[in-house]
Amino acid sequence: MTETEFLESIARCPDDKDLYDSYVDWLVSQGDARGKYARLRRRQESLQEEMDVLESELDRYAGQIDMDWLDLMFPVEIKSPMVGRYYATPSPDSPPYVIPGDFVSEDTIVCLIGAMTVFYEIKAGVRGTVLALLIQPGEAVEFGQPLFRVKRLAPIAGG
Numbered sequence: 001m002t003e004t005e006f007l008e009s010i011a012r013c014p015d016d017k018d019l020y021d022s023y024v025d026w027l028v029s030q031g032d033a034r035g036k037y038a039r040l041r042r043r044q045e046s047l048q049e050e051m052d053v054l055e056s057e058l059d060r061y062a063g064q065i066d067m068d069w070l071d072l073m074f075p076v077e078i079k080s081p082m083v084g085r086y087y088a089t090p091s092p093d094s095p096p097y098v099i100p101g102d103f104v105s106e107d108t109i110v111c112l113i114g115a116m117t118v119f120y121e122i123k124a125g126v127r128g129t130v131l132a133l134l135i136q137p138g139e140a141v142e143f144g145q146p147l148f149r150v151k152r153l154a155p156i157a158g159g
Contacts, residue, residue: 001026075131077146078124084115086147088137096137098148102130110148113141128152 001009006023013019024042027035062070080086088096088111098110104124112119132149135141 075149075151076126076128077134078110078122078126078148078150080113080141080143080145080147081122082113082115082120083143084113084120084141086135086137086139086141087112087114087119088133098124098130100130100132104128104130104150122147124148124150126150126152 001022003023003026006019006026009019010016010023024035024038027038029035090097090112097112098104098108104110105127106123106125108124109121110124110130111122113122114120128150130148131151134146134148141147
């Protein structure tokens with residue numbers, strides 16, 4: 001079958017997964033990057049469907065489990081709220097804001113992110129103990145990139 005024939009057949013039968021797979025296999029056999037791309041996209045879609053099912057099941061069970069236990073068993077990540085450069089200290093000759101083993105509260109400043117010559121203080125947003133630093137000082141960071149891993153502590157009673 002030629003590429004044109006494959007594409008015409010797919011246009012007529014867009015739900016025929018076997019035809020789609022045959023076309024992708026044919027592209028791969030031709031050394032065409034579109035074949036690899038199509039395989040990766042299919043795998044990504046499959047993984048996303050699986051993630052959706054897992055998230056739904058986790059949510060169902062989380063509602064039946066003590067949140068204090070969940071917080072202690074599964075550390076959280078403090079993620080960058082923006083794109084920029086990570087700074088561990090307020091100035092070059094200062095100690096780091098936090099290091100592994102330090103206790104942080106929701107309002108504890110854990111680092112600075114510099115963007116366009118402006119420095120933004122990043123707060124922990126969580127109460128717990130810093131387990132790990134996930135980035136090195138001076139490195140560029142992306143939005144949502146994990147910066148720290150924290151073992152969250154239960155909220156203070158009445159607070």
